Amino acid sequence: MQAKHKISKIVVALDGSDHAAKALDFAIDLAEQYDAKLTTVSVISDQPISEEERHLAEVEYHTDVIEKLNADALLDVRGDPRAIAGMLAQQYGDAARIIRRGVFQNFLDKANTKIKSRGITNFETVIAEGDPAKVILETAKDIKADLIMLGSRGLSNLGGLLMGSVSHKVLQMAKCSCITVK
DSSP states (O other): OOEEEEEOOOEEEOSSOHHHHHHHHHHHHHHHHHHHEEEEEEEEESSSHHHHHHHHHHHHHHHHHHHHOOHHHHOOSOOHHHHHHHHHHHHHHHHHHHHHHHHHHHEEEEEEEEHHHHTTTTTTEEEEEOOOOOOOOHHHHHTSSSSSEESSSOSTTTTHHHOOHHHHHHHOOOOSSEEEEE
């Protein structure tokens, strides 16, 4: 039986959550079945670090954070407390980006390995900064995706429940079909 709908381009959003991992597995299955191009998207948010991300940083990425932050510069600053406060604020912002980039790079590397192991060669990886729903939707629009796949619940904090989840926003605003995976 031939499929009624042709799927040639699939976007799958990855954030390191279990639901996103299941969405990736499903997307790989569909990419194999339809010989579709697979685009993985991970978005580095500018929101405060969630408890889950903090835990990942403590357990898996603490060395990366320490190596990339310039703690010696803070110790060398003498005098003006405003300069120290400014450096601390900058270091905190840098730490959030470094933690997120390390977390995302780690699971994107694992995702790429999994994709390649299944024999899929027509894929690309997108890492961007900003609002996750907006970036996912823009990526899907830019590549003219036929399908967006994402986990029903990600690594967001409780604020996501109050403001509307990424998956809910994507489902409401997407111009193509969407599948959320639990």
